[in-house]
Amino acid sequence: MPKARPRFLVSVIATLALLGGALVTAPASAAPLKPPKPAAVAPDFGPNVTVFSPTDPTSQIQATLDALADQQRDAEMSTTRHAVYFLPGTYGTAEHPLQFEVGYYTEVAGLGASPDDVTINGTIEVYNRCLADNGTSNCLALVNFWRTLANLKLQVNTAGHDGCRSSANFWAVSQAVSLRRVHVTGGTLSLMDYCTAGPQYASGGFIADSQLGTVVNGSQQQWLTRDSVVSNWTNGVWNQVFSGVVGAPDDAAFPDPPYTTVAKTPLSREKPYLYVDGSGTYFVRVPSAHKDTSGTTWSGGLTAGRSIPLNDFFIARPGDSAKTIDNALARGRNLLFTPGIYSIDRTLDVKRANTVVLGMGHATLTSAHGATPMQVADAPGIVVAGLTFDAGPELSSVLLRVGKANGRGHGHRTAAGNPITLSDVYFRVGGPHIGRTRTALEINADRVLVDHIWVWRADHGVEGFTQGVNGDTDRWNTNTGTNGLVVNGDDVTATGAFVEHFQRYNTLWRGERGRVIFYQNELPYDPPTQADWTQPDGTLGYSGYKVADNVRKHSLVGAGVYVFNQNNPSVVTTSGFEVPDRAGVRLHHVMTVNLSAGKILHVVNDTGGTADTTKVGVPQFVVDYPTP
Secondary structure: OOOOOOOOOOOOOOOOOOOOOOOOOOOEEEEOOOOHHHHHHOOOOOOOOEEEEEOOOOOHHHHHHHHHHHHHHOOOOOOOOEEEEEEOEEEOOOOEEEEHHHHEEEEEOOOOOOHEEEEEEEEEOOOOOEOOOOOOOOEEEEOOOEEEEEEEEEEOOOOOOOOOHHOEEEEEOOOEEEEEEEEOOOOOOEEEEEEEOOOOOOOOOOEOEEEEEEEEEOOOOOOEEEEOEEEEEOOOOEEEEEEEEEEOOOOOOOOOOOOOOOOEEEEEEEEEEEEEEOOEEEEEEEEOOEEEEOOOOOOOEOOOOEEEEEEHEEEOOOOOHHHHHHHHHHHHOOOOOOOOEEOOOOEEEEOOOEEEEEOOEEEEEEOOOOOOOOEEEOOOOOOEEOOOEEHHHHHHHHEEOOOOOOOOOOOOOOHHHOEEEEEHHHHHHHEOOEEEEEEEEEEOOOOOOOEEEEEEEEEOOOOOOOOOOOHHHHHHHEEEEEOOOOOOOOEEEEEEEHHHHHHOOOOOEEEHHHHHEEEEEEEOOOOOOOHHHHHHOOOOOOOOEEEEEOOOOEEEEEEEEEEEEEOOOOOEEEEEEOOOOOEEEEEEEEEEEEEEOEEEEEEOOOEEOOOOOOOOOOEEEEEEEOOO
């Protein structure tokens, strides 16, 4: 994300009343499990996993979390990864709340079967980073990436916080951040940090399967909330999308405010999660897939699905070779990646139906010697979640391939109710080191469900690697990524796709009957010349979202493409979205916006206003394409 953004007015009421809300849930399969014994002993997850018990002194927990936050607060380009888990019980009190920050590459989660099994009396927060003048100015959340909060109840208690900090629990984040299965009570959740010096920008995130009171959107430019309950949502900026959310704001006045509300999510499956049963045994709960969902999965009992004992998993550690991990897959094991960096020099083949591959603490698979780190077979029920796929300095053809190569896999017919699912799966090309790939994520199988991805060709990074001595010009030639997301399969559904900065089409959709709810894109910042950003047929630039010319049916709801050609502000892109002109291809609530450099001539094909530097920060909207 850019280091500066156009200013816009954001009105935030410091203290807001917490309103009630009714629940509408997907089916639950059983009554809640009994609370586990507090003294449950964790398996050996390695040195980067911390498990707390409610019997641990609050002061000890606080000191440990403060030290971790200090370590990770500015660790954007580091190799450190961490996971923090809380056994069922209550942490902190009204008089002595547990209050901590969540830094880069950190997962915080409860280990209960229900979010209400773990209560944090206090705050769990992310603040702006202040990047200038010794940490006193240019304060923003635009690069607050890579963190997770899940499966717990947060009883907001700001006792001891001074002034502005006492007005809310701050969750000021941008991409590759998820908040899942969280029950927030007793106070306001703010998605921006309005307590620091400006400009206080924030740029994107994701909430699912959560129950919330009042939410301050504030400066958040785009956000997706899916299958949750909210009491009140304060405002919108450019692209705020709600799917299956009880209490979501009405979108009849779009684009003022810029809300997009879908009553029910057409297909959903929640992310797998660790929990501990009443005997202290660890399991992974794998939620089942459902159609036409709204509200949370857990209000009426245990989330529908299946539980897999941890001894059915190969617990991978960063020192394990790709061969060792792949052999575990071949023996029929599921995979649990503990936090860390994994050098993958041969493809991990996930072949068996219903295999679960789950990452803890933003575990990262980095391509070595140009390998494709993972291939998922065209088999029903495979779930990949919580992993980051990282391009290495040698060119990879693809970082994650789902289904057969070289075209459509045409998945098993049984997969319609048990889709291959990707949840909180992230991709990075460059940043801490040179990265090169042709395609980050390629989907060839049919009926795949994509639930929250960030596919990022780095727009900034460690000096001398992604930028080089000539800045953006060097990055264009060394930190290379042709396409971010390529979909060849039919009937693929995506809820929450962030794809940014790739050098041709960021998203290229060739399959039939694709459904996308929420899409966010920034075009690359760094084309050196217009010639570098012109198609062979003379078309100026590549749209941020391209549906292939032969596709007959496609649906896109709630989407934005942004332009910030800081390397050469004269660069022009013809359109933000490019789709075939037929009745079966429909776009609803889409927009483009200029962030202060470059130009997009049209929103969709030749329709919609021009996003140029005369309209910095002013979105160009198309309500429906084609016009009804």
